[in-house]
Amino acid sequence: MWYPPKVTTPPTEPVSVAEAKRQCNVLHDDDDALFAALISAARDHVERYCGTPLAQQTVEVKCDSFCDMARLPIAPVSDVDIEYVATDGTEQTVPDAAYELRADGLDASVVPAYGQNWPATRPRSRIVVTAIVGYETLPASIRHAMLLWIAEAYLNRENAETPEWTAFDALLTNYRR
Template identity: 65%
Template sequence: MWYPPKVTQAPSEPISKEEAKRQCSVLHDDDDALFDALIAAARDYVERYCNTPLATQTIELKCDAFCDFDRLPLAPVQSVTSIAYVATDGTEATVAPGDFEGRFDGLEASIIPAYGKQWPVPRNGSRITLTAVVGYQPMPPSIKHAMLLWIADAYEQRESKEVPGWSAFDALLCNHRRGA
């Protein structure tokens, strides 16, 4: 079982303020703070919509067993920084980089033992910590274009425009709601 990821190195925004302003045909600097906020909101919205990290960032994930590595909960994965666990004697340990192999196939990612190797035995009840670099490098043009469209729409419709049964307020918060 995987637990929620912790971002240890925040992403840089994949769209510059200049790109966003050009998309909106804005030539002045009066709304620069607004564009910074819209860029961050667009990235957050698209990451939650696609359920994948967009910009390069370092994350820390914890799981209960090495068998969880058969399918990582986040992708795309660029690289693995470390795999740490608690050994059966209670000491902190890491898996040597040569003892595992990453299989990072786009939105499907897994980590397997290297040929002739096997996963170590962790202490019962402890968690395994995977530190990895995730996100697109480079970002697909279609995602970048979708973000620019979202920014332009949000800039033009700065007020919460009501669509039958749906508003900008609803769209921004739908991915943050917790079921009853």
């Protein structure tokens, strides 16, 4: 069983204020703080909509056993470090050569390397996976969807009815996890 991830190194925003202003055709600096807030809100919305982190960040996530590694709860993943409590009660780190990260887009898993086995853990202890997650380079369709969301939020600051299916949905549909 996986437990909720904890962000240990927060992401930098994948869209700049200058890009957001350009999308909205804004030439003044009066709303820069608003744009920064909208960028953060857009990233949060897209991350929750897609169920995946956008910008690279470091997270710590815990699980109950090594069999949980067959499917990581968060992706895309570019690197992992694994710590556990050995049967004698000492904290140990699994050597990098003992496992293989299989980061296949939105599906990620960690498996023992050829000829290796997972170590024995202390009963009822948790395994801690520290992972670098998110896109190194944000896909163009996600960036564009964020810019559409920001422009819509900037231009229509009150609640308004939206159509059931939008360009925002269409751009992000392939990135949902």
